[in-house]
Amino acid sequence: MLVGSYNPILVFFSFVVAVLASYTALDMAGRVATSEGRAARLWLVGGAFSMGLGIWSMHFIGMLAFSLPISLGYDPLITAVSLAIAIGASALALWLVCQHEMPWSRLVQGALLIGVGIALMHYSGMAALRMQPGIDYHLGWLTASVLVAVLASGAALWLAFRLRANLHRMRLWRGLAALVMGLAIAGMHYTGMAAASFPEGSFCGASNGVDTNWLALLVIVLTLAVLAITLIVSILDARLQSRTSVLASSLEKANSELMQLALHDNLTRLPNRLLLEDRLSQALKVSQREQSCFAVMFMDLDGFKAVNDAYGHHLGDQLLIGVTERLRACVRAQDTLARLDGDEFVLLAAITGPDDAATLAAKLVQCIDEPFVLSRYSLSVSLSIGIAVYPGDGEDGRDLLLHADAAMYHTKSAGRNGYSFFEASMNANAAEQLQLLHDLRLAVANGELRLHYQPKFEAPAGPVRGFEALLRWQHPRRGLLAPDAFLPLAEKTGLIIPIGRWVLNEACRQLREWHQQGFNHWTVAVNLSAVQFEQPDLLGMVTEAIERHCIAPHLLTIEVTETVAMRNPETTIETLERLTDLGIKASIDDFGTGYSSLLYLKRLPASELKIDRAFVKEMSVGNEDSVIVSAIIALAQALKLEVVAEGVETTEQQAFLTGLGCQTLQGFLLDRPMTPEQVSQRALQPQPGQSAFIVAEPSLIAEPS
Numbered sequence: 001m002l003v004g005s006y007n008p009i010l011v012f013f014s015f016v017v018a019v020l021a022s023y024t025a026l027d028m029a030g031r032v033a034t035s036e037g038r039a040a041r042l043w044l045v046g047g048a049f050s051m052g053l054g055i056w057s058m059h060f061i062g063m064l065a066f067s068l069p070i071s072l073g074y075d076p077l078i079t080a081v082s083l084a085i086a087i088g089a090s091a092l093a094l095w096l097v098c099q100h101e102m103p104w105s106r107l108v109q110g111a112l113l114i115g116v117g118i119a120l121m122h123y124s125g126m127a128a129l130r131m132q133p134g135i136d137y138h139l140g141w142l143t144a145s146v147l148v149a150v151l152a153s154g155a156a157l158w159l160a161f162r163l164r165a166n167l168h169r170m171r172l173w174r175g176l177a178a179l180v181m182g183l184a185i186a187g188m189h190y191t192g193m194a195a196a197s198f199p200e201g202s203f204c205g206a207s208n209g210v211d212t213n214w215l216a217l218l219v220i221v222l223t224l225a226v227l228a229i230t231l232i233v234s235i236l237d238a239r240l241q242s243r244t245s246v247l248a249s250s251l252e253k254a255n256s257e258l259m260q261l262a263l264h265d266n267l268t269r270l271p272n273r274l275l276l277e278d279r280l281s282q283a284l285k286v287s288q289r290e291q292s293c294f295a296v297m298f299m300d301l302d303g304f305k306a307v308n309d310a311y312g313h314h315l316g317d318q319l320l321i322g323v324t325e326r327l328r329a330c331v332r333a334q335d336t337l338a339r340l341d342g343d344e345f346v347l348l349a350a351i352t353g354p355d356d357a358a359t360l361a362a363k364l365v366q367c368i369d370e371p372f373v374l375s376r377y378s379l380s381v382s383l384s385i386g387i388a389v390y391p392g393d394g395e396d397g398r399d400l401l402l403h404a405d406a407a408m409y410h411t412k413s414a415g416r417n418g419y420s421f422f423e424a425s426m427n428a429n430a431a432e433q434l435q436l437l438h439d440l441r442l443a444v445a446n447g448e449l450r451l452h453y454q455p456k457f458e459a460p461a462g463p464v465r466g467f468e469a470l471l472r473w474q475h476p477r478r479g480l481l482a483p484d485a486f487l488p489l490a491e492k493t494g495l496i497i498p499i500g501r502w503v504l505n506e507a508c509r510q511l512r513e514w515h516q517q518g519f520n521h522w523t524v525a526v527n528l529s530a531v532q533f534e535q536p537d538l539l540g541m542v543t544e545a546i547e548r549h550c551i552a553p554h555l556l557t558i559e560v561t562e563t564v565a566m567r568n569p570e571t572t573i574e575t576l577e578r579l580t581d582l583g584i585k586a587s588i589d590d591f592g593t594g595y596s597s598l599l600y601l602k603r604l605p606a607s608e609l610k611i612d613r614a615f616v617k618e619m620s621v622g623n624e625d626s627v628i629v630s631a632i633i634a635l636a637q638a639l640k641l642e643v644v645a646e647g648v649e650t651t652e653q654q655a656f657l658t659g660l661g662c663q664t665l666q667g668f669l670l671d672r673p674m675t676p677e678q679v680s681q682r683a684l685q686p687q688p689g690q691s692a693f694i695v696a697e698p699s700l701i702a703e704p705s
């Protein structure tokens with residue numbers, strides 16, 4: 001037997017290469033498993049190549065480390081075949097690792113195939129020596145070497161499969177695993193070498209005189225280079241991939257935030273109209289397919305505007321959030337609760353029938369009925385609901401919404417704080433509103449607007465101090481309309497601005513006419529709504545009107561309701577100051593219905609308070625309303641404001657108010673609002689039994705021109 005020996009340096013390098021090749025193999029497994037498509041295929045091919053090269057060169061260096069007393073060489077073709085086998089086995093290993101599952105059967109089959117492949121590579125590599133007469137193999141060691149190869153492959157497969165995903169301390173785990181695998185691969189090699197013995201007198205058929213040391217160096221350098229390049233590329237790719245995935249996930253996040261913004265209401269985070277419409281169309285499809293029904297509930301808060309005006313937007317917003325929370329608690333997760341705008345909400349709910357909808361609606365109304373306690377205020381609002389049920393109350397989402405809205409208006413007009421189901425007659429109302437708006441646009445140009453004048457009397461029964469101008473609309477088909485029939489519409493659409501300008505001019509013109517008739521102490525009061533009060537050129541408009549009609553400013557009074565005045569007290573003070581600087585009088589209308597703060601009231605440059613007619617109406621000696629009225633009168637006197645009581649309908653009220661010190665009375669008892677012609681008639685030809693319209697001697701009054 002020839003006695004072989006090992007070069008310890010090369011043995012060491014063979015082990016280093018084994019470990020590095022194992023590490024590369026594990027890394028490649030991770031790459032292949034986390035990439036997709038073409039990238040995964042590229043990694044599989046490249047990985048199989050460098051991993052195969054690594055395993056093969058470990059064996060090759062191991063063989064180069066071995067020397068016999070004869071000179072050795074390697075047949076290039078057989079060596080190439082052994083390399084190809086290593087690459088093939090590596091490719092199989094990588095492919096197995098990147099599968100979704102690794103059942104035991106697959107692990108065993110894989111270990112067998114790869115183990116046998118490595119053994120084949122090893123023994124074909126030995127065959128490349130082309131020893132003559134041949135190598136003697138010890139069967140026991142040979143079997144052991146194949147077993148080691150199979151076991152090492154099994155362990156490697158299992159480790160690679162477990163370590164392919166990104167675990168905590170990945171590199172450390174991979175390093176340890178590579179060490180174990182490297183040991184196993186080297187173990188296989190040296191077991192295989194132990195199986196071989198070379199009979200005395202053997203010679204190497206492939207010997208070509210090349211120095212094996214140089215060959216070993218070349219293979220080591222080449223292999224290390226390939227492995228290093230593979231690893232570097234892999235690390236760079238992993239970084240790029242993680243960056244791309246960070247970018248992708250932040251893009252996704254931004255996208256979903258944008259979606260949230262576009263489809264939800266900012267304040268309450270409830271779905272907005274857009275999302276509601278989408279859910280509506282889905283609900284329609286589902287209920288057509290499954291023959292089921294659903295309800296669209298249009299909800300509007302009663303009294304929200306007053307809270308918002310009086311306490312400011314911040315508290316209004318908090319109230320809306322509180323309302324949202326309560327509503328949400330009443331609805332099921334699969335129902336859609338959306339906020340349209342302001343205090344309008346819509347609920348889309350699957351129901352079994354109208355009874356079901358009624359129960360739900362009653363629950364919703366009830367949950368809002370309890371006061372809301374928000375930053376030391378207890379605020380009360382209520383809920384008006386209109387219900388449209390599909391099928392039956394509309395063909396599509398738009399119809400259903402319109403009909404639920406119409407039903408909601410019905411609830412409002414029926415006293416609020418409740419619910420109503422849609423009925424065909426309500427639809428007429430909605431169409432009517434649309435027609436009315438159309439007509440209203442033409443009303444100013446067509447000269448259909450009128451002013452009626454209601455006198456304000458010196459308590460108890462005259463004379464007249466002035467008039468309040470009250471708007472009427474002589475509608476071509478509907479006759480004379482009172483302001484509550486069209487003013488809300490005008491305010492909502494902004495038409496109130498041109499209408500308001502007309503009112504102011506007409507009132508001034510009329511006053512001028514009366515002055516010219518001799519009633520030169522008469523005054524006129526004009527009402528301004530919130531929209532008008534906030535219009536930027538209010539001052540210019542008022543100045544222009546009084547100048548055009550030569551009205552002394554102190555004879556014109558501007559009436560704003562308490563609610564409007566307290567909506568934004570600081571700006572109200574500013575606006576009123578500018579008006580009163582011109583000499584115009586300001587009056588706080590419907591006093592007692594809003595939430596005035598005494599602090600602001602004191603600073604308001606108003607000269608008059610008008611007690612809301614609701615208090616006057618309910619007043620009887622000693623009751624709560626009469627206490628409120630006397631308190632308002634006392635307050636006004638303390639603030640040196642004139643008090644006007646509106647809505648005086650009975651002689652008792654007249655006497656009571658006069659007794660309390662109220663200086664001016666206005667109401668049906670004394671006179672109703674009347675046309676300018678009626679005013680002239682009343683002034684010039686007083687009838688017995690009528691309130692004293694004037695004190696001036698009739699002779700002082702000029703005949704109407």
Ligand code: C2E
Nearest residue numbers: 470471482483503527528529647648649666667668669673
């Ligand atoms: P307001 O300013 O409080 O006007 C008084 C309202 O009370 C008038 O109703 C008047 O007819 C009514 N009234 C007067 N005396 C009595 C009475 O003894 N009993 C009862 N039950 N009612 C009485 P009208 O004319 O329907 O006006 C309603 C509201 O419409 C007004 O309330 C005012 O806020 C608004 N308005 C009227 N004209 C105009 C206008 O030209 N511009 C603006 N922006 N608003 C106006």
Ligand code: MG
Nearest residue numbers: 468527559589
């Ligand atoms: Mg008024």
Ligand code: MG
Nearest residue numbers: 589590610646
């Ligand atoms: Mg009033």
